[in-house]
Amino acid sequence: MTYSYYPGCTLKTKAKELDKYARASAEALGVTLEEIEDWQCCGAVYPLALDEIATKLSAVRALDSAKKEGRDLLTLCSACHHVIKRVNNDMLTNDDIRMKVNNYLKLDTDYVGETNVVHYLEMLRDTVGFDNIKAAVKNPLKGRKIAAYYGCLLLRPAKVMQFDNPENPTILEDFIKAIGATPVITGYRNECCGGYVALEDKSIPQKRANMILEEAMAKGADTVITACPLCLYNLETNSTIENKPAICYFTELLAEALGLK
Amino acid sequence: MTVNEKELAERVIRISGVNTKKCMKCGKCSGTCPSYDDMEYHPHQFVSMVEKGQIKKLMESKSIWTCLSCFACIERCPRSVEPAKLIEAVRVCVIRQQGENHLKANAVPEKLDDNMPQQAIVSAFRKYSK
Ligand code: SF4
Ligand code: SF4
Numbered sequence: 001m002t003y004s005y006y007p008g009c010t011l012k013t014k015a016k017e018l019d020k021y022a023r024a025s026a027e028a029l030g031v032t033l034e035e036i037e038d039w040q041c042c043g044a045v046y047p048l049a050l051d052e053i054a055t056k057l058s059a060v061r062a063l064d065s066a067k068k069e070g071r072d073l074l075t076l077c078s079a080c081h082h083v084i085k086r087v088n089n090d091m092l093t094n095d096d097i098r099m100k101v102n103n104y105l106k107l108d109t110d111y112v113g114e115t116n117v118v119h120y121l122e123m124l125r126d127t128v129g130f131d132n133i134k135a136a137v138k139n140p141l142k143g144r145k146i147a148a149y150y151g152c153l154l155l156r157p158a159k160v161m162q163f164d165n166p167e168n169p170t171i172l173e174d175f176i177k178a179i180g181a182t183p184v185i186t187g188y189r190n191e192c193c194g195g196y197v198a199l200e201d202k203s204i205p206q207k208r209a210n211m212i213l214e215e216a217m218a219k220g221a222d223t224v225i226t227a228c229p230l231c232l233y234n235l236e237t238n239s240t241i242e243n244k245p246a247i248c249y250f251t252e253l254l255a256e257a258l259g260l261k
Numbered sequence: 262m263t264v265n266e267k268e269l270a271e272r273v274i275r276i277s278g279v280n281t282k283k284c285m286k287c288g289k290c291s292g293t294c295p296s297y298d299d300m301e302y303h304p305h306q307f308v309s310m311v312e313k314g315q316i317k318k319l320m321e322s323k324s325i326w327t328c329l330s331c332f333a334c335i336e337r338c339p340r341s342v343e344p345a346k347l348i349e350a351v352r353v354c355v356i357r358q359q360g361e362n363h364l365k366a367n368a369v370p371e372k373l374d375d376n377m378p379q380q381a382i383v384s385a386f387r388k389y390s391k
Contacts, residue, residue: 010379014376014379045384191295192331228380237376
């Protein structure tokens with residue numbers, strides 16, 4: 001199975017591990033990620049205002065590029081996934097946005113939301129299957145207690161993201177079980193890390209990150225995993241608690257379990 | 262309500278797509294808001310203040326910069342009012358004015374550290390500047 005792949009800016013710079021181990025693991029699981037050409041930054045936040053058009057164009061260009069290849073578009077960074085999935089939904093359901101975007105882009109054929117947007121975790125769950133991952137694991141992470149930190153962007157709004165149950169998600173816990181470790185479930189796993197407000201007032205992500213990590217520690221987690229570079233940053237860099245658990249991308253653990261790291 | 266405020270209220274309604282009349286004032290949006298303590302006006306107050314046309318107070322409030330865009334209030338509102346869309350609309354009414362960018366490019370270098378991902382900087386620019 002081959003997907004068109006949209007890595008996004010951060011995976012080319014600060015989050016290289018998220019990307020590198022995703023590619024290697026996918027290949028080992030029989031999935032090829034073909035990076036689309038000339039992709040542009042998605043803008044990292046979905047433009048909520050209905051009259052924002054220019055800020056949605058780069059997502060549509062990526063979607064159209066996958067459409068031309070006749071493939072699903074695979075994303076990995078939570079923010080890229082959120083933006084591209086929601087813009088795609090606008091192109092499918094909002095006549096005004098669809099018309100204005102197409103008037104601007106003047107593509108050979110109008111883009112009307114044809115591309116399927118798939119997150120890497122959805123690919124693991126729905127295409128590869130967690131049972132097959134379990135079977136492919138060479139180095140099960142036995143004894144490791146791992147807390148999944150979902151954050152906001154993959155889950156909400158559930159109506160559009162259709163990723164998992166927004167209040168009681170299981171995909172990352174199923175992933176953790178597939179690689180042989182024990183999931184630790186926390187109440188804050190789907191509450192915000194403080195996000196971009198790190199540039200406005202660091203004390204806000206600091207409070208959030210400390211709360212999230214303290215709960216994970218109290219429940220005995222040795223590791224916290226995420227799919228989002230901004231979550232990882234806030235948990236790692238903007239928290240102030242001592243002896244915190246290891247914080248890493250889920251793809252790093254996948255590669256470790258598959259014996260690729 | 263001055264005419265100007267009325268126009269602003271209409272603009273906020275138009276670009277947010279929110280119907281404030283659906284709100285049943287249960288307060289669940291504010292109860293779930295992770296930025297509650299760092300806001301002057303809370304999500305449920307955005308709904309009632311937009312309905313009353315009190316946009317200027319909201320435009321001057323720090324709440325528009327401390328909303329995390331976590332979408333908790335959107336997901337958990339039992340009436341699908343989606344208060345964060347109002348916060349976004351008020352914020353864009355501010356930053357679309359000439360010279361009213363909240364985050365200026367020359368202020369960024371001192372905010373950086375070695376670990377800060379590009380995603381953080383791009384998001385902040387999208388939220389705080391035009
Ligand atoms: S989107 Fe903003 S207002 Fe709504 S719950 Fe999150 S931080 Fe609060
Ligand atoms: S949760 Fe929805 S209905 Fe309840 S106060 Fe907030 S906006 Fe109104």
